[in-house]
Amino acid sequence: MEPEQPQERPQTQIIVIQQPAPATPVTQAAPLPAAVQNDAALADGLAAARSPVREIGEFILVRRDGGVLFAAAYSIIGANIRWISREGLRHTLPLAEIDAETTAAMNEARGVTLQLQN
Numbered sequence: 001m002e003p004e005q006p007q008e009r010p011q012t013q014i015i016v017i018q019q020p021a022p023a024t025p026v027t028q029a030a031p032l033p034a035a036v037q038n039d040a041a042l043a044d045g046l047a048a049a050r051s052p053v054r055e056i057g058e059f060i061l062v063r064r065d066g067g068v069l070f071a072a073a074y075s076i077i078g079a080n081i082r083w084i085s086r087e088g089l090r091h092t093l094p095l096a097e098i099d100a101e102t103t104a105a106m107n108e109a110r111g112v113t114l115q116l117q118n
Contacts, residue, residue, distance in 0.1 A: 100116045
């Protein structure tokens with residue numbers, strides 16, 4: 001009598017759907033205090049700090065072999081670049097494999113400043 005072979009179970013497929021962030025109502029900022037209004041540099045700095053952060057979307061990373069990668073966020077760690085895809089997956093690649101000049105040019109064309117140095 002042969003021992004029973006365990007049956008292979010089908011792998012569970014997990015699908016993650018990211019919901020868009022709910023729109024937040026725009027609120028009127030409180031007026032600047034008189035002491036701040038009299039100092040133009042301080043008033044400009046405070047006004048800039050109050051302005052909303054512009055949505056960048058994705059960064060474009062161009063490999064030396066011509067491949068194009070899209071990153072929602074990235075960081076330089078030593079001699080590597082680590083990025084997170086729009087799907088939330090983390091990837092790591094040696095920084096030497098990134099065409100820094102083309103990557104910077106493509107992002108600048110979209111109005112995004114990208115720095116690939118530590």
